[in-house]
Amino acid sequence: MPGLHKVKVELNRFDPEREEPHYKQQVEVDLQAESTLLDILLAVQEKIDPSLAFDFGCRFKNCGLCGIMVNGEPRLACLTKVKGDEEKLSIAPLENFPVVRDLVIDRGPFWELFEKSEPYPSDGETPIDVIPEMNIFAEFSKCRECLLCMALCNQFGNGGANFGGPFIFVRLAQLYLDPRDKQDRVSQALSLGIDRCRDCGGCSCRFGVPIKKAIDILLEG
Amino acid sequence: MDVLDCDVLVIGGGGAGVAAAVAAAEEGAGVMLASKEPVGYGNTKLIGGVIAILPQAEGAHEAFLKDIAESAEGINNEEITKVLVNGSVRLRDILEDKLGVFLGRDEEGNFPSKAVIKAGGHSQARSLIIPGKGQALSLSLRGATAKYGIEILNDAMAASLLCHEGKVVGAVFLDVKHGKTYAVLSRAVILATGGCCWLYYPFTDVSRTTTGDGMSLALRAGVELRDMEQIQFIPFGITHPKSMMGILCGEPYTAGPRGKLLNKNGEKVLKDVWRKTRAEVSKAIILEAKKGNGGPHGGLFLDLQDNKEDPEGAFIYDQYTKGALRDLGEVVRFSYGEKAFHWDEPWEVYPTAHYSMGGVKVEKDGRTSKAGLWAVGEVTGGLHGANRLGSVSLTDIFVLGSLCGKNVVEAIRSERTPEVPTEAVSEELEKVESMRGRQGKYSPRDLLRRLQDVMWEKVGPLRDGTMLEEALSEIRELGEKAGDISVSPYRLCNTSWRDALELRFMLDLAECTALSALLREESRGSHLRTDYPSRDDNNWLRSIFVNHEKEGEITADARST
Numbered sequence: 182m183p184g185l186h187k188v189k190v191e192l193n194r195f196d197p198e199r200e201e202p203h204y205k206q207q208v209e210v211d212l213q214a215e216s217t218l219l220d221i222l223l224a225v226q227e228k229i230d231p232s233l234a235f236d237f238g239c240r241f242k243n244c245g246l247c248g249i250m251v252n253g254e255p256r257l258a259c260l261t262k263v264k265g266d267e268e269k270l271s272i273a274p275l276e277n278f279p280v281v282r283d284l285v286i287d288r289g290p291f292w293e294l295f296e297k298s299e300p301y302p303s304d305g306e307t308p309i310d311v312i313p314e315m316n317i318f319a320e321f322s323k324c325r326e327c328l329l330c331m332a333l334c335n336q337f338g339n340g341g342a343n344f345g346g347p348f349i350f351v352r353l354a355q356l357y358l359d360p361r362d363k364q365d366r367v368s369q370a371l372s373l374g375i376d377r378c379r380d381c382g383g384c385s386c387r388f389g390v391p392i393k394k395a396i397d398i399l400l401e402g
Numbered sequence: 403m404d405v406l407d408c409d410v411l412v413i414g415g416g417g418a419g420v421a422a423a424v425a426a427a428e429e430g431a432g433v434m435l436a437s438k439e440p441v442g443y444g445n446t447k448l449i450g451g452v453i454a455i456l457p458q459a460e461g462a463h464e465a466f467l468k469d470i471a472e473s474a475e476g477i478n479n480e481e482i483t484k485v486l487v488n489g490s491v492r493l494r495d496i497l498e499d500k501l502g503v504f505l506g507r508d509e510e511g512n513f514p515s516k517a518v519i520k521a522g523g524h525s526q527a528r529s530l531i532i533p534g535k536g537q538a539l540s541l542s543l544r545g546a547t548a549k550y551g552i553e554i555l556n557d558a559m560a561a562s563l564l565c566h567e568g569k570v571v572g573a574v575f576l577d578v579k580h581g582k583t584y585a586v587l588s589r590a591v592i593l594a595t596g597g598c599c600w601l602y603y604p605f606t607d608v609s610r611t612t613t614g615d616g617m618s619l620a621l622r623a624g625v626e627l628r629d630m631e632q633i634q635f636i637p638f639g640i641t642h643p644k645s646m647m648g649i650l651c652g653e654p655y656t657a658g659p660r661g662k663l664l665n666k667n668g669e670k671v672l673k674d675v676w677r678k679t680r681a682e683v684s685k686a687i688i689l690e691a692k693k694g695n696g697g698p699h700g701g702l703f704l705d706l707q708d709n710k711e712d713p714e715g716a717f718i719y720d721q722y723t724k725g726a727l728r729d730l731g732e733v734v735r736f737s738y739g740e741k742a743f744h745w746d747e748p749w750e751v752y753p754t755a756h757y758s759m760g761g762v763k764v765e766k767d768g769r770t771s772k773a774g775l776w777a778v779g780e781v782t783g784g785l786h787g788a789n790r791l792g793s794v795s796l797t798d799i800f801v802l803g804s805l806c807g808k809n810v811v812e813a814i815r816s817e818r819t820p821e822v823p824t825e826a827v828s829e830e831l832e833k834v835e836s837m838r839g840r841q842g843k844y845s846p847r848d849l850l851r852r853l854q855d856v857m858w859e860k861v862g863p864l865r866d867g868t869m870l871e872e873a874l875s876e877i878r879e880l881g882e883k884a885g886d887i888s889v890s891p892y893r894l895c896n897t898s899w900r901d902a903l904e905l906r907f908m909l910d911l912a913e914c915t916a917l918s919a920l921l922r923e924e925s926r927g928s929h930l931r932t933d934y935p936s937r938d939d940n941n942w943l944r945s946i947f948v949n950h951e952k953e954g955e956i957t958a959d960a961r962s963t
Contacts, residue, residue: 322534
């Protein structure tokens with residue numbers, strides 16, 4: 182086997198059942214030369230501290246469950262390589278979401294907001310041959326639902342409970358382009374606070390979904 | 403005590419579960435859908451995004467039936483296969499109108515011909531590439547549940563089924579995240595929990611949640627499982643980094659006409675790799691690695707470089723780097739780098755568990771032998787026999803899922819909501835609650851990992867009678883240890899609590915798989931025995947069914963399919 186090396190990691194943990202719910206844990210993990218942050222989390226849970234809670238699903242890129250903050254940046258643990266020469270590796274739960282424990286966030290309230298936006302083609306019974314702007318529509322389909330964009334969003338965290346955020350705006354823009362949909366997605370987006378995106382421009386997507394394009398479509402029609 | 407109720411309870415939030423839930427809701431039923439992960443985040447999202455449809459061609463029905471039976475090597479259930487093929491004409495209606503997926507069509511109103519390909523094992527072009535693939539499907543699934551007013555139970559892991567007067571009348575759940583247990587009473591339960599390939603972790607490409615929950619729940623409710631020995635292994639999975647072990651990075655065909663499978667000494671291991679079956683190549687890799695001829699990460703090497711000088715090989719290379727196989731290429735690029743991605747250097751591969759052909763025995767309408775209990779999708783067995791034909795699993799979940807949802811409502815129309823004694827419910831809830839904080843000798847995680855090792859080593863792509871007997875006794879030994887486990891006392895995100903439940907499910911399925919594999923003294927489909935290397939149609943054109951006897955023993959017998 183290729184040589185092992187040691188990696189130091191800072192885990193920002195959370196346990197509401199503790200007297201001091203937020204605490205930091207420093208761990209040192211033996212890793213192979215080519216590793217990912219998911220390797221680190223798995224190694225900690227399997228060998229150092231089984232109580233460390235985190236989510237993962239597919240182990241490469243597709244499911245969108247392993248989003249975390251790495252040195253303050255939202256990343257997917259499975260897609261973040263660790264070489265061992267990093268000056269600092271500080272891991273925390275995805276920002277802007279309620280944390281259940283350690284790195285596990287509660288998506289429940291967010292799904293409720295999402296479902297309120299009626300995220301389906303409202304008149305699905307009408308058959309369609311083509312989607313006129315298929316290229317942009319297809320770009321929006323690349324969304325992995327990882328919610329990293331929501332963690333990066335300046336407004337979602339501060340905007341109170343009813344701010345939609347990039348994930349929902351991309352879905353609304355996609356429906357706006359779908360000829361089967363008869364809902365007024367522009368009004369919906371406005372009521373979800375998209376106005377606040379006008380001068381922000383702080384969003385981006387790890388998978389290249391053109392979030393700004395989605396916002397433009399909804400703001401300008 | 404927390405008790406909810408509904409008409410139809412669907413367990414599983416992938417394509418099968420959502421299709422069934424939507425169809426049931428459309429018939430007017432009040433539907434709840436329970437899912438361990440957010441709806442749509444499971445294996446439906448990870449698939450290649452190609453779905454078998456019925457083309458407008460001469461003899462399309464018969465050809466489709468024949469292809470499935472040939473791939474299944476004769477042990478698929480014909481009735482279920484017919485329902486699937488007949489029902490596949492409704493796919494556009496289900497996917498576009500009901501679920502909100504977009505498929506597109508050409509001037510004649512057919513599926514766009516450019517998107518319909520002739521996939522491996524198919525005699526006709528009938529595999530439609532869905533625009534946006536699994537991601538697009540996934541995005542639509544949650545939307546569809548909102549459209550039809552289906553109530554979602556998030557983070558809900560089914561711990562047991564509630565039975566009353568010989569009928570399934572609901573289920574008990576653990577919300578692992580929030581540490582809550584509750585019961586749902588219903589007039590019918592549909593299992594749509596998917597397969598059990600997590601039995602082979604880390605040598606698998608499936609989602610972590612694929613722990614076979616529904617198969618074990620059905621088995622313990624007295625329903626037979628069938629074809630459990632048939633696990634689809636694909637020869638080319640990633641070997642490193644460790645977190646990506648088992649992720650799919652190719653098929654025999656993608657080795658191309660000039661691709662070579664090499665051991666660590668650079669010796670060719672198998673001829674004409676690209677013309678061999680998945681099972682044959684998987685077996686060859688493991689046999690060679692067992693001789694000590696594997697690479698630094700335990701696999702063999704694929705050397706694909708010479709393909710670039712062959713027209714067909716170059717075509718596959720283009721597909722890998724720029725075309726329809728790009729997703730596989732990206733896996734190679736991320737784990738092994740640019741040179742490997744461009745086939746300029748050999749890279750390591752090792753087999754991986756991909757799909758469970760076996761599962762809950764169902765009738766053609768989706769019902770099981772137990773009143774009130776239905777099942778659909780990968781959790782069932784029968785459609786795929788000994789080997790699943792590519793792109794049929796999506797047809798399965800959407801066509802049969804949708805039919806199952808409709809049939810359930812038809813069946814329960816005349817029935818009332820069951821009156822289940824509260825003591826029976828609280829007793830089941832207490833069983834789950836009492837696991838938490840249990841102090842025993844063994845960690846459920848350790849037992850799980852040991853179980854997975856045994857499954858890969860002895861019930862994997864390479865099997866013989868001795869290995870299988872050893873496996874059975876080790877599995878049973880682990881089963882005994884599972885009665886003496888430690889579970890952490892805290893409530894929130896208590897992984898050991900979840901592990902304890904999943905361990906129980908997976909022990910059942912491991913035993914079923916090993917027992918069925920031991921009984922089938924021949925090689926067929928995905929089940930290859932080195933001590934019985936050939937297919938034996940005189941004796942084995944039958945399926946193997948397993949039963950959970952009242953005394954807790956699991957038994958197997960072979961009958962016609």
